[in-house]
Amino acid sequence: MATFDMRNKRAEAGTIASVATQAFDVVVIGGGPAGMAAALAAHKAGARVAIVEREQHLGGILRQCIHPGFGLSHFKQELTGPEYAQRFIDQVHATDIALFLNSMVLGIDSGEPAEDTEVHTVTLMNPAGMLQLTGRAVVLAMGCRERTRSEIKIPGSRPAGVFTAGLAQRYINIENLKPGSRAVILGSGDIGLIMARRCTLEGISVEGVYELMPYANGLRRNVKNCLDDFGIPLHLSTTVTRVIGHDRVEAVEVSQVDDHLAPIPGTERIVPCDTLLLSVGLIPENELSVAAGVELDPRTRGAVVDQSLQTGVPGIFVCGNVLHVHDLADNVTCESERAGAAAAAYALGTGAGAVPDCELTVSPAGIAGYALPGRITAAALTKLNFRVRRPVDAACVRILADGEKLFAGKVRAFKPSVMESFPLPAKVIKQALDLGASEIVLSVDPVEEA
Structure with a gap:
């Protein structure tokens, strides 16, 4: 593999051309449930497929979701997140799908048209150096990230002990670390509800789940199984208005909100705690999409796609939580299989729709x-x-x-x-x-x- 001299202040004109290149029909970015399902579907359709994953392992977020509830639709069995992911990992390993793990994608650049089909170039960096993968189709399956405290602008000091719910989940389930002893959870999304139960099972006292809206944002089954069954209170139309503490969280101030979601003066109360978990929404990871010229929908913050899940950039398809946030992994799988099959049809020239019938x-x-x-x-x-x-x-x-x-x-x-x-x-x-x-x-x- 040719080397790329990172000491240069700027790349010389011919440097990128010297980077080693591998050719595929379909390049899938993301090795979580969406990426694996898309890759398997594309492979089944006869395409040469590569998966690029920034972590050292396939599986994505499901590796830390040790609770049951996965696979009821796709496998007709109730599985944990790791079990569900492992089913797909085993399927991928049983194929000749090329895996580029521990690899960070730097960009997606369109190359010159070849045989009337535009070829895309995915540039990535891994411990071995820089590499380029070419593909007639690219499937974006990067997933989503959690909104943080800075994005919801909670006033107060900035002590240790404020975590997103997903980070706390990783600490407990993967790293075997205890994030705190007495927790308040802001937001009633599914991961917040699931973490209320998980914290309780790990001996962490959950003082309550506080939700800005007048209704729970998670699935009803999670409200029942994670809160009601454990006696954890859910406070609706209530939010955290201040974080209190110096080195470590000591308490939070919560307030009721009005119909316009504004805090109501006089309703403030202090809730002692040493940990605040945030479950306040997910944002599709679309930096690569935007850089590739993909149009985003301001409502979903995901790509604008057609029925085949193709974006306005020919040959770039999108699926999973990077497209829109799903409630069930089974739905992600179903959608991603469609995207993978459509990407393969596009790359191999076997499907209709290269020229739109209508708009x-x-x-x-x-x-x-x-x-x-x-x-x-x-x-x-x-x-x-x-x-x-x-x-x-x-x-x-x-x-x-x-x-x-x-x-x-x-x-x-x-x-x-x-x-x-x-x-x-x-x-x-x-x-x-x-x-x-x-x-x-x-x-x-x-x-x-x-």
């Missing part, structure tokens, strides 16, 4: 927070994914084009914690095209009960 945007309305895919490029049966912004007991999904209702679902309840899907028939897409529409609207509208 429609998909937009959310009503209480729908987002709709995905954001683009429709073929008049074919399409599964639309969405989440609502607030819980509602009775609402109806309507599909609109140019203000005309084309399709409607049944009236039922919706919750923000559940990622919903809605089938969009090909005939409805054709109706929108016949109307001359450029946009399809997915609207979730509350229904007044008689």
Whole structure:
């Protein structure tokens, strides 16, 4: 392998050309559940596949998720996170998929077109040096990261003892470290709920889970199994307004919030603790996506994709939590298999859709927070994914084009914690095209009960 002299203040013009290059049909960035599922699907379709993973092991975040609840849909068994990941790791190892572990991707740059298909170059760095992988298709499966204290701007001092819930999970489950003895958890996302139970089982007193919204943000089963079954209180419409302590957290101030989510003066109270865990949302890891010219949806902070999960950059596909945050790993697997198969079809020239049949945007309305895919490029049966912004007991999904209702679902309840899907028939897409529409609207509208 050619070396890259990092002592140079700037690379000479011919330096990158001297970096060793390996060619594949599909390059998958990320070796978690999404990346492995996409790689396996692409390999099954006959593509030469590589996986690039920045950690030393495949499996991603699932390696630290030792609780059960995985695999019920995909494997028809209840597995822990490591067990679920190991199923895919074993499948990957049984193939000739090339693995580049402990490798950090530096960028994705498009090369010259070859045989009418654009070739992408993935530049990575690992302990052996710099390497370039070329592929006709690239699948982005980098996952997501947790929002931190700085992103939600909690006032107060900055002592030790403030962790994201995922970091605390890693400390306990992987590093065998105890983050504290008396914890407060801010946010009722699934990982926060799961960590409330995990801390309790490890002998850490959980003073309570505090949630800004008037409803829990995690799955109902996690509220029951992780809080109710352990007698851990959930305080809704309440948030942490100040962190107290010098060297180490000594307490937090919590306050109730009004309908506008602003703290209500006079409701403040002090909760003694030595640890604050934050479960306040996840953000797709899209720095590489943006650098590659991929358009992001401001609602999901993930890529704008079509039905095949291809972005606006030809040959770049996206799946898993880097696209939109999922509630179940099984759903990540299903979506990622679609992306991997589509990437292989694109790379091998075996699939339709290289030239779009149509061009429609998909937009959310009503209480729908987002709709995905954001683009429709073929008049074919399409599964639309969405989440609502607030819980509602009775609402109806309507599909609109140019203000005309084309399709409607049944009236039922919706919750923000559940990622919903809605089938969009090909005939409805054709109706929108016949109307001359450029946009399809997915609207979730509350229904007044008689």
